[in-house]
Amino acid sequence: MSQDKILVVDNEIDIIQLLRLYLSREGFEVIWTTEPQKALSIVQENEPDLVLLDIVMPQLSGIEVCRQIRDVSEVPILFISCKDQDTDKVLGFTMGGDDYITKPFSRIELIARVKSHLRRKYTQQLKEPSLSARNQISFDPLRIDLNGRTVTINNIELKLTAKEFDLLVLLTKYPNRVFTPSQIFNHLWDTYGLEEDLRTVGVHISNLRKKLEPVPSDIKFIKTVRGIGYKFVPPNGSHF
Numbered sequence: 001m002s003q004d005k006i007l008v009v010d011n012e013i014d015i016i017q018l019l020r021l022y023l024s025r026e027g028f029e030v031i032w033t034t035e036p037q038k039a040l041s042i043v044q045e046n047e048p049d050l051v052l053l054d055i056v057m058p059q060l061s062g063i064e065v066c067r068q069i070r071d072v073s074e075v076p077i078l079f080i081s082c083k084d085q086d087t088d089k090v091l092g093f094t095m096g097g098d099d100y101i102t103k104p105f106s107r108i109e110l111i112a113r114v115k116s117h118l119r120r121k122y123t124q125q126l127k128e129p130s131l132s133a134r135n136q137i138s139f140d141p142l143r144i145d146l147n148g149r150t151v152t153i154n155n156i157e158l159k160l161t162a163k164e165f166d167l168l169v170l171l172t173k174y175p176n177r178v179f180t181p182s183q184i185f186n187h188l189w190d191t192y193g194l195e196e197d198l199r200t201v202g203v204h205i206s207n208l209r210k211k212l213e214p215v216p217s218d219i220k221f222i223k224t225v226r227g228i229g230y231k232f233v234p235p236n237g238s239h240f
Contacts, residue, residue, distance in 0.1 A: 003029040004118055007048040009039045009065060010080065011057040015103075019052060019080075022107045023114070036060040040068045048075060050118055053097075055081035055088060063091050070096035074162050076117040080105070093203050096161040099189065100200070116189060137172045139234045142212075142221065144172060153212065163188060164208045171222065171232035180229040205230055 006028050008019050013034060020030045031046055033039060036057045043051065051069065055062035066077055079092045082103040092100055099113055137144040141154045149165055151158045160168065166188055171179065179187075181198040189200075205222060212221050223233045 003027060004049045005029045005031065005046065006114070007039070007042060007046065007051045008032040009036055009051065009057075009062070010034065010054040011036070011059070012054070015054070015080075019110075022110055026111055026115075028114075036062065036065045039065045040072070043069050043073055043075065047073075050114060051075055051077045052114075053077055053079055055079045055092060063095050066092065066095040066097050070161070076120075076162070078113060078117065090203050090207075093161070093163070093200075094207055098161070098163050100197075113189075137169070139172065139175070139221075141219075141235075142172075144169060158211050160208070160211060163204055164211070167204055167208055168212075168232075171230065175232050175234045178225045178229050178231045183229070 004027075006023055008016055008023075008030060009032070010016050010019070011034050016032050016034065020032065023030050031042065031048065033042060036054075037060050039051075039053070042048075053062045053065060057065075062079060062081070066079075069075065069077065076098045077096065078099045078101060079097050080101050080103060081088065088100075098117060101110060101113060135146045137146065143152045143155075145151075146169070149162075151160055151165065151168065167184065170184065170187060181201040184201045185198060188204075209222050213219065219235050221232055221235075223231055225231060
């Protein structure tokens, strides 16, 4: 069985060496660079299974690197940064990041999050070929293609991140069912007992709403149930 390949992008060589130590002990193949401007070409040439990306670098920000990678690949991207501000998380998730780990991080947390995202990636790949002919979720004017992992509204394709797509599928599979932020977090991130970061759920809900409900629009797909959570509300006359 081939090793999972992880790309580490960080301008601090000490952090890279620490990550290499943690990851290689778990059997991962680690490739790395301290030059963020080279990250895109490395992704294209090496096709890593996951990217660990510092968010604050002098030559090129991790946010911009993430945007570039997302133009060509859906590889899971985990931001690593000393910052822990909601604004940084919003920017990171908006550009297509999948998770956010704050320095200083523990080896247990890092490995758990890495394995969680790899496991989810491979589970999705295994499920896709076996989907039945009924591989769409449809609520006019919303269409979700489960095989192609695409979403359209009025035949216009939306550009969703992998996590935004998974979040939308979860909600639309159970219309009018209320999910708590904790349920959503544990379903999508699967972090095996790590501390829940429910702010992450709120950020993804907010980003998804903006993409689903462009102004002006009288359709509000995702409703907040105050004090409980979120649910998908089908438009009148639509179907599953």
